[in-house]
Amino acid sequence: GAVVSQHPSWVICKSGTSVKIECRSLDFQATTMFWYRQFPKQSLMLMATSNEGSKATYEQGVEKDKFLINHASLTLSTLTVTSAHPEDSSFYICSARDWGLPSYEQYFGPGTRLTVT
Amino acid sequence: TQLLEQSPQFLSIQEGENLTVYCNSSSVFSSLQWYRQEPGEGPVLLVTVVTGGEVKKLKRLTFQFGDARKDSSLHITAAQPGDTGLYLCAGVSFGQGGKLIFGQGTELSVKP
Numbered sequence: 215g216a217v218v219s220q221h222p223s224w225v226i227c228k229s230g231t232s233v234k235i236e237c238r239s240l241d242f243q244a245t246t247m248f249w250y251r252q253f254p255k256q257s258l259m260l261m262a263t264s265n266e267g268s269k270a271t272y273e274q275g276v277e278k279d280k281f282l283i284n285h286a287s288l289t290l291s292t293l294t295v296t297s298a299h300p301e302d303s304s305f306y307i308c309s310a311r312d313w314g315l316p317s318y319e320q321y322f323g324p325g326t327r328l329t330v331t
Numbered sequence: 332t333q334l335l336e337q338s339p340q341f342l343s344i345q346e347g348e349n350l351t352v353y354c355n356s357s358s359v360f361s362s363l364q365w366y367r368q369e370p371g372e373g374p375v376l377l378v379t380v381v382t383g384g385e386v387k388k389l390k391r392l393t394f395q396f397g398d399a400r401k402d403s404s405l406h407i408t409a410a411q412p413g414d415t416g417l418y419l420c421a422g423v424s425f426g427q428g429g430k431l432i433f434g435q436g437t438e439l440s441v442k443p
Contacts (some may be wrong), residue, residue, distance in 0.1 A: 255438060257419055257436040263428065307373050309431050318362040318423045322373040
């Protein structure tokens with residue numbers, strides 16, 4: 215099956231700094247990537263949808279200036295958490311799909327644990 | 332806003348018992364998926380159901396998609412401790428570019 219990687223798998227940063235999380239599709243072209251946030255014992259919450267070469271579409275309530283998403287190539291999308299605060303600590307997961315495949319075929323990354331101190 | 336109501340949210344049972352998890356919505360989905368997630372890892376796809384009324388079996392797991400494509404269920408027979416984890420249903424709406432609507436999740440604990 216298709217593989218999606220995330221880097222780093224975990225990161226600790228100080229309050230006020232920015233951190234970048236990468237999501238890569240390793241063996242297919244990801245025309246669309248999705249970014250999710252998950253709190254402990256809770257479900258995934260969609261943050262934004264990014265299509266290669268265009269601006270990301272953010273879900274209601276998600277600050278686009280705080281969570282910068284770039285999808286500059288067909289295999290890489292990045293999420294940058296700017297001026298991070300402790301409340302941004304969470305598990306961030308990406309998924310990717312190829313436009314040529316059925317809409318339900320998307321593949322999840324292993325997640326990135328962000329801790330802001 | 333489309334919602335997918337998943338129940339129960341927590342379930343603690345003994346090994347060997349059966350259980351059913353439900354996902355319900357007032358919206359129609361083009362497909363519905365079930366995932367299992369371990370702590371600190373991404374969700375792993377268990378099954379995708381596409382056709383109304385469809386039933387799929389995966390060993391001791393049985394998945395059903397409602398005739399109207401608004402609801403789904405996951406039934407586990409003779410649960411084992413290895414089934415412990417977070418189970419998530421997620422629906423794909425028509426014309427939404429593959430955006431998944433997730434249920435709240437069911438935290439399953441199977442005790443030996």
